[in-house]
Amino acid sequence: MSLGRREFLAWGTAATAGAALAPVISLVELAQARSPEEAASSLRRWGLLIDITKCADCDECVTACHTENGVANNGRPRTDAQWIRKVNLRDKRTAVAQTLPLMCQHCEDPPCVDVCPTGASFKRDDGIVLVDKHTCIGCRYCVMACPYGARSFVHETVTGQRPDVPRGKGTVESCTLCVHRVDRGDAPACVEACNRDGGKAMLFGDLNDASAEIHRRLHAEPSAQVRADLALDTGVRYQGL
Amino acid sequence: MTPTQFREIEGRSGGFFALLCTLVLLVLAGLGAAWHMEHEGHHVTGMSNRIVWGTPHVFAVFLIVAASGALNVASIASVFGRDLYKPLARLSGLLAVALLAGGLSVLVLDLGRPDRLIVAMTHYNFKSIFAWNIFLYTGFFAVVAVYLWTMFERRMNSHSARAGLLAFVWRLVLTTGTGSIFGFLVARETYNSALLAPLFIVMSFSFGLAVFTLVLMASFRGTGRALGDALIARLTRLLGLFVAAVLYFVLVYHLTNLYIARHHEVERFILLGGGIYTALFWIGQVLVGGVIPLALVFRPGASRSRTAAAAGCVIAGGLAQLYVLIIGGQAFPQALFPGKEVASSFFDGVVASYSPSLAEIALGTGGMALALALTVVGLKVLPFLPQSLSDAAIDPAET
Ligand code: SF4
Numbered sequence: 001m002s003l004g005r006r007e008f009l010a011w012g013t014a015a016t017a018g019a020a021l022a023p024v025i026s027l028v029e030l031a032q033a034r035s036p037e038e039a040a041s042s043l044r045r046w047g048l049l050i051d052i053t054k055c056a057d058c059d060e061c062v063t064a065c066h067t068e069n070g071v072a073n074n075g076r077p078r079t080d081a082q083w084i085r086k087v088n089l090r091d092k093r094t095a096v097a098q099t100l101p102l103m104c105q106h107c108e109d110p111p112c113v114d115v116c117p118t119g120a121s122f123k124r125d126d127g128i129v130l131v132d133k134h135t136c137i138g139c140r141y142c143v144m145a146c147p148y149g150a151r152s153f154v155h156e157t158v159t160g161q162r163p164d165v166p167r168g169k170g171t172v173e174s175c176t177l178c179v180h181r182v183d184r185g186d187a188p189a190c191v192e193a194c195n196r197d198g199g200k201a202m203l204f205g206d207l208n209d210a211s212a213e214i215h216r217r218l219h220a221e222p223s224a225q226v227r228a229d230l231a232l233d234t235g236v237r238y239q240g241l
Numbered sequence: 242m243t244p245t246q247f248r249e250i251e252g253r254s255g256g257f258f259a260l261l262c263t264l265v266l267l268v269l270a271g272l273g274a275a276w277h278m279e280h281e282g283h284h285v286t287g288m289s290n291r292i293v294w295g296t297p298h299v300f301a302v303f304l305i306v307a308a309s310g311a312l313n314v315a316s317i318a319s320v321f322g323r324d325l326y327k328p329l330a331r332l333s334g335l336l337a338v339a340l341l342a343g344g345l346s347v348l349v350l351d352l353g354r355p356d357r358l359i360v361a362m363t364h365y366n367f368k369s370i371f372a373w374n375i376f377l378y379t380g381f382f383a384v385v386a387v388y389l390w391t392m393f394e395r396r397m398n399s400h401s402a403r404a405g406l407l408a409f410v411w412r413l414v415l416t417t418g419t420g421s422i423f424g425f426l427v428a429r430e431t432y433n434s435a436l437l438a439p440l441f442i443v444m445s446f447s448f449g450l451a452v453f454t455l456v457l458m459a460s461f462r463g464t465g466r467a468l469g470d471a472l473i474a475r476l477t478r479l480l481g482l483f484v485a486a487v488l489y490f491v492l493v494y495h496l497t498n499l500y501i502a503r504h505h506e507v508e509r510f511i512l513l514g515g516g517i518y519t520a521l522f523w524i525g526q527v528l529v530g531g532v533i534p535l536a537l538v539f540r541p542g543a544s545r546s547r548t549a550a551a552a553g554c555v556i557a558g559g560l561a562q563l564y565v566l567i568i569g570g571q572a573f574p575q576a577l578f579p580g581k582e583v584a585s586s587f588f589d590g591v592v593a594s595y596s597p598s599l600a601e602i603a604l605g606t607g608g609m610a611l612a613l614a615l616t617v618v619g620l621k622v623l624p625f626l627p628q629s630l631s632d633a634a635i636d637p638a639e640t
Contacts, residue, residue, distance in 0.1 A: 074284075076284060077586060078289035078291070078588070078594075079283070079288075079289050079290060082586065082587050085587045085589075086585060086586070087577070087583055087584070087585040087587075087589055088583065088584045088585065089581040089582070089583055090581060090583075090584075091581055091582075092580055092581060093580075102577075102585070111426075111428060113366075113368075114368050114369065115368075115369050115370065115371060115425065115426075116366055116369055116371075117361060117365070117366060117369045117375065118360055118361055118364040118365070118366060119364055119365070119366040120364075135357075135360050135364050136354070137352050137353065137354050137355075137357045137361050138353015138354045138357075139352055139371065140293035143290070143293045144293060144426055144429070144571070145426055145427075145428065147427070147428030147575060148577065149290075149575060149587055149589060151290075153283065153288075153293055153353060154282070154353070155282045155283045155284035155288075155289075156282035156283075156284045157282060169282045169353070170279070170283075170352070170353030170354045171353055171354060172353070226577065226578065227428070227576075227577065230427060230428065241578075
C-alpha cells in the first residue's frame with residue numbers, strides 16, 4: 001500500500017504545521033507557568049487529594065519531604081520537627097486498619113492564622129498556609145490552635161538548611177506544600193515520591209481549575225476532610241477514610 | 242476616722258537586705274535559665290512538640306491572673322465604697338503591677354525568639370486574642386499607674402473613684418482575655434468551654450487575694466507595724482468566699498463537660514485515669530487549693546497562722562490547677578479521627594509525656610521573685626504602706 005500524492009501532501013502539510021506549532025504550544029505552557037516574582041493568585045487554590053486505599057505501608061512521602069526541606073532527624077523524637085507523618089488508624093469497633101500521611105491541611109480558615117499575634121502565620125492567596133520566619137516570635141500559640149498537630153517548634157539549632165527553605169531555631173514551621181517547587185511549576189516532593197516509589201496515592205493540583213484532575217475527581221468521587229466538624233475547609237482531602 | 246498615714250518602709254535591717262538578696266538571686270537564676278533555654282533551644286526543657294507550653298506558662302498565667310486579682314482590694318474600696326479597705330488600696334495597686342510584670346517577663350523569656358519582642362509590639366494581627374492581650378496588659382500598667390497617682394497626689398484624690406472604676410473594668414476584661422487564650426482553642430476538648438472566662442475571673446479573685454494577704458501580713462510583721470485582727474478576719478472570710486466560688490465553678494465546669502458525650506474521655510482522663518494530672522487535680526487543686534483552705538478559714542476562732550496557711554494553700558493549689566489545665570490539657574491527645582485508634586511517630590493518640598526541667602522551674606520562680614522584689618523596692622521608695630492598721634486606726638463602724 002502506497003501513499004498517494006494527495007495523501008502525501010496532506011500528511012506532509014499536517015506534519016509541518018505540527019512541527020511549527022509545537023514551540024508555540026510550549027510557549028503557551030511557559031506563559032502559564034508562574035515566575036517566582038509573580039504573586040500568588042486567589043484564582044488558584046492548591047490542594048492535595050490522597051486516596052488512602054492506595055497508601056501502602058511505606059514512608060516515601062515522609063523521607064522525600066524531610067530531604068527536600070532539610071528537616072533533619074536529631075534522634076529526639078519528642079522535639080524533632082515533623083512536617084509530614086504517617087498515621088496508623090484502627091477502627092475501635094471493627095479493628096480495620098488503615099494508614100495515611102498527615103501534614104498541614106492548608107485550611108481555608110486556618111486557626112493558626114487567626115491566633116497568631118504578629119501575623120507571622122498567614123495564608124497565601126492561592127491557599128498555601130505558611131509561617132513568615134522573620135516575624136514569628138515563637139509563642140507556639142498556633143501549635144496550640146492547630147487541630148492536626150501539623151506544626152513543629154524548632155527546638156534546636158538548625159543545620160543543613162536548604163537555600164529554598166528558610167528555617168530557624170525558636171520559630172514554628174510546618175508543611176509549606178513545597179511552595180518553592182509549586183512556584184516553579186512542580187508538584188510537592190511528597191507527591192512526586194509517592195507517585196514514583198510509593199502507592200501512587202497522592203494527587204496535587206489546583207482545586208479551582210476545572211480542567212485539573214484533582215478538580216474532576218473531587219467533583220466526581222466521594223472524599224472527606226479530617227475533622228470536617230470543625231468546618232475549616234481543608235485544602236487536603238482524603239478518599240477511603 | 243483619722244486619715245491614714247502612709248510611710249515608706251525603712252529597709253535598713255539585715256532581714257530586709259537578706260530578703261532582697263535572695264529575691265535578686267532567684268531573678269538572676271531565672272535569667273540564667275532563660276538564656277540557657279534560648280541558647281540551646283527548647284529541647285533542653287521538658288517541652289516537646291506535643292507539650293509546647295510548659296511550666297513557665299503555669300507560672301506566667303498564675304502571676305497574670307493573680308495580678309488582676311490583687312487589684313481587687315483597691316476595687317472593693319473605691320468601686321464598692323468600703324472604707325475599711327481604703328488604706329490597703331495603694332498596696333493593692335503596687336502588687337497588681339508587680340505581679341503582672343513578673344508574669345509577663347516569664348512569658349516573654351519563654352518565647353522562642355524573645356529578641357523579637359519588638360516585632361510583637363509592632364506587628365498586630367487583630368484577629369488574635371493574644372495580640373489583644375498585649376494591649377490589655379500594657380493598658381493595665383497605665384491604668385493602674387494613673388489610679389495610684391490619684392491616690393498618692395492629694396490634688397487628684399477626687400478622681401480616685403473614677404480611676405478605680407476604670408481599673409476595675411479593665412481588670413475584668415484582662416482576665417477574660419487571659420481565659421480566652423485557652424477558650425478560643427476550638428480544636429482542644431479540654432479548653433473548649435464558655436465557662437473558662439468566668440472561671441478565670443474567680444480564680445483571679447482568689448489567687449490575687451491570697452498573695453495580697455500574705456504580702457500584707459509579712460510586710461506589717463517585718464516592719465513592726467500594727468495590723469488589727471478585725472481586718473485580718475475580713476480578708477480571711479473574703480478569701481474563703483473566693484475559694485468556695487472557684488470550687489463551685491470547677492464543679493460546674495466538669496459537670497457540664499460530663500454532660501457532653503465527646504468530652505467524656507478527657508473528663509475521665511483528668512478525673513480518673515490521668516496519673517499525675519488526676520493526682521494534681523484531686524490532691525493539689527481540690528484538696529490543698531480548696532478543701533483545706535476552706536476548713537482553715539471557716540473554723541471558728543481566728544488565728545493569723547491559719548490565715549497565712551490558707552493563703553499559702555490557695556497559691557499552691559492554684560499552681561496545681563493551672564498545671565492540670567495547661568499541661569494536662571495538652572498531654573491529652575487531640576481527637577484527630579474520632580472513633581479510631583491512632584498511632585504515629587508524633588505520638589498521636591497517646592498521652593504526651595512531660596516532666597518539668599530545672600530551667601523551666603527556675604524561670605517560673607524567677608518571675609515570682611521579680612514580682613516580690615519589685616514590691617519590696619516599691620514599698621521602700623514610696624509610701625505604699627499605712628503606718629498602722631490597728632483595729633483602732635480603721636473605721637470601727639465597718640468592722
Ligand atoms: S509561634 Fe510564630 S507563627 Fe505561631 S502563633 Fe506564634 S508568632 Fe505566630
